Amino acid sequence: RKEVEQDPGPFNVPEGATVAFNCTYSNSASQSFFWYRQDCRKEPKLLMSVYSSGNEDGRFTAQLNRASQYISLLIRDSKLSDSATYLCVVNSEGFGNEKLTFGTGTRLTIIP
Amino acid sequence: DADVTQTPRNRITKTGKRIMLECSQTKGHDRMYWYRQDPGLGLRLIYYSFDVKDINKGEISDGYSVSRQAQAKFSLSLESAIPNQTALYFCATSDQLQGARFFFGPGTRLTVL
Numbered sequence: 001r002k003e004v005e006q007d008p009g010p011f012n013v014p015e016g017a018t019v020a021f022n023c024t025y026s027n028s029a030s031q032s033f034f035w036y037r038q039d040c041r042k043e044p045k046l047l048m049s050v051y052s053s054g055n056e057d058g059r060f061t062a063q064l065n066r067a068s069q070y071i072s073l074l075i076r077d078s079k080l081s082d083s084a085t086y087l088c089v090v091n092s093e094g095f096g097n098e099k100l101t102f103g104t105g106t107r108l109t110i111i112p
Numbered sequence: 113d114a115d116v117t118q119t120p121r122n123r124i125t126k127t128g129k130r131i132m133l134e135c136s137q138t139k140g141h142d143r144m145y146w147y148r149q150d151p152g153l154g155l156r157l158i159y160y161s162f163d164v165k166d167i168n169k170g171e172i173s174d175g176y177s178v179s180r181q182a183q184a185k186f187s188l189s190l191e192s193a194i195p196n197q198t199a200l201y202f203c204a205t206s207d208q209l210q211g212a213r214f215f216f217g218p219g220t221r222l223t224v225l
Contacts, residue, residue, distance in 0.1 A: 032212050043202055043216035044155070087154070091212045100212060104154035
């Protein structure tokens with residue numbers, strides 16, 4: 001079983017719609033969680049951290065369910081500029097020894 | 113100017129050749145990493161370094177070596193390139209306080225024929 005699993009998509013979603021991605025992780029001792037965004041042929045960039053209580057950043061909401069070992073990302077009122085691949089990232093080590101494991105990514109295309 | 117730079121950006125080489133990929137950063141971060149990305153496999157860690165005197169193998173270090181020449185420089189070498197090392201290679205940095213926030217370079221696309 002992969003350490004971090006994501007639905008690869010692609011998700012083709014009309015502009016203005018709401019879309020959600022899930023990601024599961026296998027290591028129950030994982031410490032912290034993130035969503036990174038990667039545009040085509042570009043480097044990944046941090047989108048947001050995922051906190052236990054859930055967190056929002058504008059149109060983006062991230063949730064963590066430790067019991068079921070999954071994290072989610074919700075994008076509301078999607079924009080054309082949201083088209084990208086979204087990488088689920090899990091840190092399995094403690095503070096000071098961070099080691100990130102990346103999911104394979106979920107490709108999102110926003111359709112005009 | 114970019115905070116994390118990689119050279120070359122693209123390289124085509126032949127089987128058996130020695131290749132060096134270079135990474136430089138101006139962020140002042142102690143930690144540097146080399147990843148490769150393949151379609152369907154995501155980013156996989158090759159080597160990482162938490163400071164100049166520290167070098168650690170990642171999950172796929174076979175066939176690769178690294179050198180941390182200075183805090184700002186971390187190079188990746190393929191001693192004898194083979195076709196299955198064709199991939200997109202990323203260098204990344206992070207610091208101790210925000211160790212899980214990675215800053216990636218623009219990537220090097222390597223093709224081994």
